[in-house]
Amino acid sequence: MSEKSAGEVQKDILRPRLEPPHVPLARVLVNLPRMMANPIKRFNKYLQEYGRDFILSVGGSRRTHFTINAEVIQHVLQKNHKNYHKSAIQTDELARYLGRGLLTNNGQPWLTQRRLIQPGFHRQRLQALVAAMQTVINEACAELDAAAAAGERVILQDVTRNMVFRVITRAIFTDGFDEEETNQLKTTMDTVQRYVIYPVRMPFLLRFLRWSGIEGKKLALTQEIRVRLQQRIQERRAGPPQDDLLQMLLDSRYEDDGSPMPEEQLIDEIMILFAAGHETSANALTWTIWLLLQHPEELAKVREEITAVEAAGPIDFESARQLTYLTQVLEESMRLYPPAWITDRVALEADHVAGYDIQRGTTVGIFFFGLHRNPDYWDTPAAFRPERMTASAKKNRHPFAYLPFGGGPRLCIGNHFAILEMQLILARLLQDYDFVMPEKAVGGR
Numbered sequence: 466m467s468e469k470s471a472g473e474v475q476k477d478i479l480r481p482r483l484e485p486p487h488v489p490l491a492r493v494l495v496n497l498p499r500m501m502a503n504p505i506k507r508f509n510k511y512l513q514e515y516g517r518d519f520i521l522s523v524g525g526s527r528r529t530h531f532t533i534n535a536e537v538i539q540h541v542l543q544k545n546h547k548n549y550h551k552s553a554i555q556t557d558e559l560a561r562y563l564g565r566g567l568l569t570n571n572g573q574p575w576l577t578q579r580r581l582i583q584p585g586f587h588r589q590r591l592q593a594l595v596a597a598m599q600t601v602i603n604e605a606c607a608e609l610d611a612a613a614a615a616g617e618r619v620i621l622q623d624v625t626r627n628m629v630f631r632v633i634t635r636a637i638f639t640d641g642f643d644e645e646e647t648n649q650l651k652t653t654m655d656t657v658q659r660y661v662i663y664p665v666r667m668p669f670l671l672r673f674l675r676w677s678g679i680e681g682k683k684l685a686l687t688q689e690i691r692v693r694l695q696q697r698i699q700e701r702r703a704g705p706p707q708d709d710l711l712q713m714l715l716d717s718r719y720e721d722d723g724s725p726m727p728e729e730q731l732i733d734e735i736m737i738l739f740a741a742g743h744e745t746s747a748n749a750l751t752w753t754i755w756l757l758l759q760h761p762e763e764l765a766k767v768r769e770e771i772t773a774v775e776a777a778g779p780i781d782f783e784s785a786r787q788l789t790y791l792t793q794v795l796e797e798s799m800r801l802y803p804p805a806w807i808t809d810r811v812a813l814e815a816d817h818v819a820g821y822d823i824q825r826g827t828t829v830g831i832f833f834f835g836l837h838r839n840p841d842y843w844d845t846p847a848a849f850r851p852e853r854m855t856a857s858a859k860k861n862r863h864p865f866a867y868l869p870f871g872g873g874p875r876l877c878i879g880n881h882f883a884i885l886e887m888q889l890i891l892a893r894l895l896q897d898y899d900f901v902m903p904e905k906a907v908g909g910r
């Protein structure tokens with residue numbers, strides 16, 4: 466950091482040193498089991514009691530400035546992002562399972578990979594993936610029809626997870642995995658992802674997980690996936706090129722020396738695309754349908770729009786853009802239930818924002834769920850109102866009040882991909898099927 470002038474030092478002395486309220490350690494410890502069971506509920510409780518910014522420390526270490534303040538969040542994620550890195554849990558710990566790639570790196574290695582991979586996710590490039598997405602959706606719907614014909618009940622969450630996983634698999638490997646292998650890959654990936662939550666939510670269990678051998682077993686599973694991915698990559702190198710994300714990664718070259726991505730790095734990035742691009746979209750789809758079931762007027766309006774757009778032919782890349790109301794519904798659903806509900810950053814140097822001092826080494830906990838329901842930015846925040854997401858309503862809001870895909874340079878790289886696949890899947894599911902609430906079942910229409 467640069468040396469401060471005498472005037473700046475004077476100003477610093479005069480400026481009041483503000484800290485948000487602290488949640489007392491005793492309260493944190495007493496509430497630990499509740500926090501573990503339902504962290505969103507506990508954070509909401511603290512917000513009610515301590516305000517939009519508060520400090521939470523466990524055992525004197527890992528001091529966290531917790532916030533739902535758009536000004537603080539914009540500063541950390543965008544304006545002064547160079548001063549903030551993701552925490553060790555989001556990088557070193559996660560990297561043990563997913564490898565070192567876009568999601569799990571900081572600083573220069575992150576930037577180098579981001580520059581390399583970004584063009585592959587450009588909206589126009591996604592056009593090439595629409596046919597593959599449609600094929601997968603048709604296949605999954607055929608299975609759904611067969612299940613409905615047999616009178617079976619299907620759980621919506623299983624349907625969306627299954628569809629989304631197939632979409633991401635086919636988008637990366639147009640030609641790679643058959644049905645059986647895709648299912649195996651999904652089961653293994655699900656097991657690993659479910660497990661990864663433990664060390665992230667309960668870091669103090671880490672030692673136990675290691676000693677007990679549980680961690681070793683999960684790491685062996687990730688190794689299994691890596692070996693399979695490597696085989697597929699090598700087959701592709703030996704065969705004809707395809708129009709998919711793998712090809713984009715294989716063809717990309719580093720700016721400085723024009724070299725291709727090393728194979729281990731390539732596998733890391735693919736692992737990350739699978740992990741980051743699977744559960745999030747599935748959860749958004751499930752919440753959206755769940756909300757629509759409780760709002761029949763909005764559901765009818767969405768169906769009307771789909772019918773009108775489909776009148777000109779099956780929905781494709783271009784016509785998906787005409788699904789404006791459906792997209793508003795989807796966006797409003799991600800406001801109420803953001804699939805990525807929290808993230809963090811650690812301050813590399815001391816900082817000052819929105820009247821608060823942020824000490825060096827402080828973790829800033831960015832609680833997207835609370836931000837999306839912060840009454841400073843949202844009128845009757847708990848109400849489902851798709852009209853909040855019209856273009857004009859968006860213009861009148863703080864730019865960092867709504868961040869389902871994050872913000873600043875680390876904005877989700879798959880945001881356009883996710884919106885497109887969700888538009889296609891929703892259009893199909895809502896048009897062709899009825900959903901039943903109490904049993905959470907779905908049957909043919």
Ligand code: HEM
Pocket residue numbers: 567568579633737738741742743745746749803804805808809868869870871872874875876877878879880882883
């Ligand atoms: C509804 C679906 C999705 C949601 C809500 C979502 C949300 C997010 C958020 C909030 C971040 C930023 C995290 C942070 O700043 O700490 C992020 C990053 C990321 N997402 Fe997504 N995501 C979704 C879908 C996808 C898809 C489909 C892909 C890939 C195909 C993907 C790949 C990534 C990657 C690689 C990053 C890290 C980017 C970087 O740090 O440069 N996401 N996502």
